[in-house]
Amino acid sequence: MRLGGLEAGGTKMVCLIGGEDGRIERRESFPTLTPAETMPALVDFFKRQGIQALGIGSFGPVALDSADPLYGYITSTPKLSWRNFNLRGTLADALGVPVGFDTDVNAAALAEVRLGAARGLAHCVYYTVGTGIGGGVIVNGRLLHGLLHPEAGHVLLRAHPDDPTPDGFCPSHKGCLEGLAKGPAIEKRWGKPARELPANHPAWALEAHYLAQACVDTILLLSPQRIVLGGGVMHQLHLFSMIHKEILRLLNGYVQHAAILEHIETYIVPPGLGDNAGGIGALMLAQAALEGLAP
Ligand code: ADP
Numbered sequence: 001m002r003l004g005g006l007e008a009g010g011t012k013m014v015c016l017i018g019g020e021d022g023r024i025e026r027r028e029s030f031p032t033l034t035p036a037e038t039m040p041a042l043v044d045f046f047k048r049q050g051i052q053a054l055g056i057g058s059f060g061p062v063a064l065d066s067a068d069p070l071y072g073y074i075t076s077t078p079k080l081s082w083r084n085f086n087l088r089g090t091l092a093d094a095l096g097v098p099v100g101f102d103t104d105v106n107a108a109a110l111a112e113v114r115l116g117a118a119r120g121l122a123h124c125v126y127y128t129v130g131t132g133i134g135g136g137v138i139v140n141g142r143l144l145h146g147l148l149h150p151e152a153g154h155v156l157l158r159a160h161p162d163d164p165t166p167d168g169f170c171p172s173h174k175g176c177l178e179g180l181a182k183g184p185a186i187e188k189r190w191g192k193p194a195r196e197l198p199a200n201h202p203a204w205a206l207e208a209h210y211l212a213q214a215c216v217d218t219i220l221l222l223s224p225q226r227i228v229l230g231g232g233v234m235h236q237l238h239l240f241s242m243i244h245k246e247i248l249r250l251l252n253g254y255v256q257h258a259a260i261l262e263h264i265e266t267y268i269v270p271p272g273l274g275d276n277a278g279g280i281g282a283l284m285l286a287q288a289a290l291e292g293l294a295p
């Protein structure tokens, strides 16, 4: 089976050829410019590969209900040239193969639950902490869409009293998770790129505090069996033990389960598939589209 996977991001489009078993044969990246500039390159790449189906994990917000006239569109994104763009339809028409479509983080959650750090679990949440923050949710082994799809990056948090920029940097909300904790927010708050801040910099205690709040809210709301934290910022692996301690402090013994109270280091974890989770998830969406199934 030769499948295509597209991880459509705000800065780059990662195109994969491979299988739903996680095998990656080819990978190519294209910068996310305007649709007029970027789409022909994607079509050309996938056409040359002779794929049987394509899966897309996209930045959003996107329309995922197949009964919606805007199904497969990127909708209210702040990236203006992509607003109301028919991403799925454009590729389906050009390639003439079945095309699966979901959010980038739902694709990553699917890959992590099938092949990665949450393998074999029925309930899990995947967060990416990078240029933005997003969350994908698996409940009863299925991706959660609900009304639209979860927008876990924009949940509202309590600002830390020592935060010099407590409103954060989301154009839509004051004090949301993404505005407070995305990579560019760390850079704006401290005047230096996140990757250049040493492990003992106060930036990390603040970052761990906000990510722990998001995990606590997630635990209380969805009762997942594991939470996977991926994305560029989580390359700072020292954050994990800080987040673990902060979650235990914030929960204050309220959720009585050994997975949290005794083994939190295996409960809040990095992705098993590393930075490939979203792309491999897109290949799984392609397989589901080929079979006519909803993952
Ligand atoms: P994207 O979110 O654009 O798909 P990433 O998940 O790689 O891509 O996130 C990129 C952002 O993550 C960068 O803008 C930067 O803020 C942050 N970042 C990337 N690498 C690191 C690192 N090693 N340490 C801390 N922050 C990082």
Ligand code: ZN
Pocket (backbone or CB within 6 Å): 153, 154, 170, 171, 172, 173, 176, 177, 178, 179
């Ligand atoms: Zn927001």
